[in-house]
Amino acid sequence: METRKVLSGLCYFSIFFAGILFPLVVMFASGDDVTKSHAKKAFVSHLLPLIPVPLLIFALFTDINAINNEAIPVFTLVTVGIMVLIGLIVTIWNVIKGVKVFTME
Known part of the structure; x- marks a missing residue:
C-alpha cells in the first residue's frame, strides 16, 4: 500500500485517536499535494464539531435561572x-x- 493512501486515510480516521493534531502535522510535513489536500479536508472536518461550543x-449561562427554578x-x-x-x-x-481513500486505485 502506498504511503500516500496510508497517510491520507489515517488523517480521516484520526478523529478516533488524534483529533486535530494528526491532520495538522501531515498537512505541514507532507510534500505530496494529494496527501496535503486530504489532510486539509480532514482537519476542517475535525473542527466542525467545535463550532457550537x-x-x-x-x-449554560442562560439556563442557570431555569435550573434554579427547577425548570427544564x-x-x-x-x-x-x-x-x-x-x-x-x-x-x-x-x-x-477514510474507506474511500483506502479503496481508491
Whole structure:
C-alpha cells in the first residue's frame, strides 16, 4: 500500500485517536499535494464539531435561572443535541472518506 493512501486515510480516521493534531502535522510535513489536500479536508472536518461550543457556553449561562427554578433547561438540551448530531455526522463522514481513500486505485 502506498504511503500516500496510508497517510491520507489515517488523517480521516484520526478523529478516533488524534483529533486535530494528526491532520495538522501531515498537512505541514507532507510534500505530496494529494496527501496535503486530504489532510486539509480532514482537519476542517475535525473542527466542525467545535463550532457550537460557544453556543453551549451561552446556553449554560442562560439556563442557570431555569435550573434554579427547577425548570427544564431547554436551550442547553437542544444545544447538546445539536452538538451530538454534528459529531455523529462528522464521524460517519470521516469513516466513509477514510474507506474511500483506502479503496481508491
